[in-house]
Amino acid sequence: MALIVQKYGGTSVANTGRIKSAAARVSQYYSKGHKLVVVVSAMSGVTDNLIKLAKEIMPLPNEREMDVLLATGEQTTIALTAIALHSMDVPAVSLTGAQAGIVTDGVHTKAKIQNITPKRIHELLAQAKVVIVAGFQGQTLEGQVTTLGRGGSDLTAIALAAALKADLCQIYTDVDGVYTADPRIVAAARKLEEISYDEMLELASLGAKVMQSRSVEFAKKFGVVFEVRSSLNDNPGTIVKEETKNMEDVVVRGISLDKNQAKVTLVRVPDKPGIAARVFKAIGDASINADMIVQNISHDADAPVTDISFTVDKPDLLKAQKVIDALKPEIGFCKVIATDNIAKLSIVGVGMKSHTGVAGKLFDTLARQGVNIEMISTSEIKISVVIDLAKAETAMRAVHAAFIG
Numbered sequence: 001m002a003l004i005v006q007k008y009g010g011t012s013v014a015n016t017g018r019i020k021s022a023a024a025r026v027s028q029y030y031s032k033g034h035k036l037v038v039v040v041s042a043m044s045g046v047t048d049n050l051i052k053l054a055k056e057i058m059p060l061p062n063e064r065e066m067d068v069l070l071a072t073g074e075q076t077t078i079a080l081t082a083i084a085l086h087s088m089d090v091p092a093v094s095l096t097g098a099q100a101g102i103v104t105d106g107v108h109t110k111a112k113i114q115n116i117t118p119k120r121i122h123e124l125l126a127q128a129k130v131v132i133v134a135g136f137q138g139q140t141l142e143g144q145v146t147t148l149g150r151g152g153s154d155l156t157a158i159a160l161a162a163a164l165k166a167d168l169c170q171i172y173t174d175v176d177g178v179y180t181a182d183p184r185i186v187a188a189a190r191k192l193e194e195i196s197y198d199e200m201l202e203l204a205s206l207g208a209k210v211m212q213s214r215s216v217e218f219a220k221k222f223g224v225v226f227e228v229r230s231s232l233n234d235n236p237g238t239i240v241k242e243e244t245k246n247m248e249d250v251v252v253r254g255i256s257l258d259k260n261q262a263k264v265t266l267v268r269v270p271d272k273p274g275i276a277a278r279v280f281k282a283i284g285d286a287s288i289n290a291d292m293i294v295q296n297i298s299h300d301a302d303a304p305v306t307d308i309s310f311t312v313d314k315p316d317l318l319k320a321q322k323v324i325d326a327l328k329p330e331i332g333f334c335k336v337i338a339t340d341n342i343a344k345l346s347i348v349g350v351g352m353k354s355h356t357g358v359a360g361k362l363f364d365t366l367a368r369q370g371v372n373i374e375m376i377s378t379s380e381i382k383i384s385v386v387i388d389l390a391k392a393e394t395a396m397r398a399v400h401a402a403f404i405g
Helices: 016-031 046-057 063-086 119-126 152-164 197-205 213-222 245-249 275-285 314-331 350-354 358-368 389-403
Strands: 003-008 035-040 092-095 102-104 113-116 130-134 137-139 145-147 168-173 194-196 226-230 238-241 254-258 261-270 293-295 305-313 335-339 342-348 375-379 382-388
Touching (some): 003 016, 016 063, 035 063, 035 119, 035 152, 046 063, 063 092, 063 137, 092 119, 113 152, 119 130, 119 152, 152 213, 152 226, 194 197, 197 213, 197 254, 197 342, 245 350, 261 275, 261 314, 275 305, 275 314, 305 314, 314 335, 342 389, 382 389
Parallel strands (some): 003 168, 035 130, 092 130, 102 137, 168 226, 194 238
Antiparallel strands (some): 102 113, 226 238, 254 342, 261 305, 261 335, 293 305, 342 382, 375 382
8 A cells, every 4th residue: 555645735724624524534544555744734724813813923033933833733734634534533642843843944934954864753653653743843953943934834744654655645735626717706717637846846946836846846856747636626736847848839737826916115225246246145144035136237337336135025125125225334235125915926847848939928018008117037938027016917917818818
C-alpha cells in the first residue's frame, strides 16, 4: 500500500463539519491500507484574527511572540482532526511541527526549513496510526517556535513528502485544481489537467492563491509530483510535475492577480554607484522581499538624481517605510511615496519561450481597457505589470479573454 501525504487548507478545515469531512476522506484512504500523514492549516480566518488581536495591542508586534501566537492556530486543528478520526475508530496522533522533526532557521514569521528528521513519524506509521502534523511551523535548534510565512502548510506537506519519500502528495483546497485564472473573478476560467513546476512556481509567486511559491520550488528541487484537488468533491485535480515538450504548445497557461502588493518610491535619489545596493541591503536585512524594482536613468549631468521604485507585500509596507526613513540622512533622497492602491497582473506560460508578440498583445489589451501600466517585469515565461487596484479585476478578465478565451 502507498504512503500518502495529504494537506488540508484553512477552508477545508474551516469548522468542525469540514474537519469531520476531511477526517472521513482520510478514513477512506486508511481503510484501504494506505499509510497517511495529514498536514493541516489553521481553521479559515483564525490566523487573520490572531494577527488582528496582536495589532490591537501593538501596530508592529514582536516577531518571536507572533510566531508563538500564530502557531496555536494549527495546533488547534491537529487536535480536532485527530479527535474526529478517533470518533471514526481510526487511530491518529497529532504532532506539532517541532514534534514532527521540522527544524528551521531563526527568521521569525518567515522561517526556512533546514532539515526534517521524521523518526517519530515513521515510528507512529509503523504502529498503523494516522499522523496529523501542524503545518506552517517548526522549531530552531535552540528550541524557538517559528512559522514559515503565509501558506506555509503547503511547504510543510511538500517537504514531508520529500523527506518521507511518499508515493503520493495531495494538496486539498476549496477549488478543483489549478485554473487558468481565479474563477471567482474570471467566470470563463478553466481547470488545467497538468502544469509544469516552473509555471506553477511563477503563478504561486505572482499571487495565485492555490499554492505557496516556496512549496512549489521545494517540490521542483526534490522532484515531488503533487496533485491539487478539492476537499469538497472527488473530482480529479491538477497534476504539478516536470515540464514536457507538449506544454510549450500553450502560449499562456494562466493569469494571476496579486492585490496584496504595495509600492514604495524614493524620489530624487543621488544617482551614483552603491546607492541601490545600500537601499536593498537594508530591505533584505529586515527580511522584506522587494519584488519588482525600477530605477530611472538620470539625464542631468550637473545634479544626477533618479527615482527608485519597488514593490513589497502589503503587510510589509509599514516596515519598509521605517527602514527607508532610517536611510534618509545617509542617502539624502528628497521624499518617499508609498501606496497600497496597486495590483500586480501577470501572464505565465512556458510557451512564451517559443512564441513572439506576447508582450505587445498584453499591452494593447490593457490599453483598450484604459489601464495604465506603472511598472513592468519579465522573465522567460512570464510578464508582470503593476496597475491601478481599482481596474485590476476588469483588466484580468480582458487579458484572460484575449489569451485564453
